[in-house]
Amino acid sequence: MLGGIAIGAFSVTVPMLISECVPSNLRDACVSCWQFMITLSILVGNAVCYGVRHSEGNGGYQIPIGLGFIFCAMLFLAILILPESPRYLASMGKVDEAHKALSRTVRMDPHSNYIDNEMREILNSIENDKALGEASWSEIFTGKPKMFQRIMIGIFTLSLQQLCGANYFFYYGTSLFTSLGSNDSFGTAMILSGVNCGCTIFGIFLVNRVGRRKLLFWGAALMLASFLIFASMGSFALYTDNNDPNGPVSAPIGRAMIFFACLYILGFATTWAPLAFVVVAEIFPQRIRSKGMALGTGSLWLWNFCISFFTPMITNNIGYKYGYVFSGCVLFSLFFVYFCIHETQGATLEEIDTMYGSGVKPWNSSKYIKEIQDMRNQDHQDTTSTEA
Secondary structure: OHHHHHHHHHHHHHHHHHHHHOOHHHHHHHHHHHHHHHHHHHHHHHHHHHHOOOOOOOHHHHHHHHHHHHHHHHHHHHHHOOOOOHHHHHHOOOHHHHHHHHHHHHOOOOOOHHHHHHHHHHHHHHHHHHHHOOOOOOHHHHOOOOHHHHHHHHHHHHHHHHHOOHHHHHHOHHHHHHHOOOOOHHHHHHHHHHHHHHHHHHHHHHHHHHOHHHHHHHHHHHHHHHHHHHHHHHHHOOEOOOOOOOOOEOHHHHHHHHHHHHHHHHHHHHHHHHHHHHHHHHOOOHHHHHHHHHHHHHHHHHHHHHHHHHHHHHHHHHHHHHHHHHHHHHHHHHHHHHHHOOOOOOOOHHHHHHHHHOOOOHHHHHHHHHHHHHHHHHHHHHHHHHHO
């Protein structure tokens, strides 16, 4: 239970800290690296379990748990030297410390134009927040601009990341692929986690080049097609004896289903896995960001629990038709992305707040962000030419 509390706290604070510390042009890639480290940990965990699967005595569970203590100690030592969020320090009135933290984070001279401009935007945003007073929980329903809408976007985005069904493969991969006729279910789980980890690296390169909306939309489309095929093959073609779940399985169909499971993970790992955290870390103003992140992450872990708890019971009753439930959620996510998710690539957190206040529609947000970036680049050129 204590481990779960710690993981929940990190799920809220780490994406929030990253989004508040790094420059806007690197924010998406850096928050995506958080998801990459999660997938790398899953791969390492599966590799360790694969290595000790034949261990006698208590080594089969003591070795993985013991290695976990080592990584926890490394994390504890790293936190001791980690810079605090400059936005948090500024909001607490520690402007000089915020200036130093920002300079240290981006490794630039504290008196550079970039640092001065960033601090000016941060302080202006904080002053606007202070004029509105301290954020209360009731403000998630009544706050402006469009605070309730943003809260619901955060909750739905992280909920859909779970409801799209990725953990159906990750949590029950060993038993799932045993039923497909695989002789080495632990090895198959390693393949899935390896695909997940490798595709997340690919996603980090894509996220700063394609944009949030396009990646989330087309990622969901690939996931939908893969899951529909996977569920249909498992429901109507896998079992050779009159579709009897207790009968023999078709080896070619089983291998094809593993392929489409990997194709699904390709779509998930390059898009929804990292980008859900990126989107939610960006859409809230400073004064309510912690509450918004807490609600979004809480919904994620709630659905995570529901899927892990109810999946065995559901699959015992409807088998691979369970995939159609996840497919329906992925189909909903396509419409959700188009009508609800704003493009935020390259915009500062303060510019994103302004975009919501301006009433920009999600399908027009890419054009709005490009105009903001062009104006910012023009201002930078004017400042540079003036200094020259």
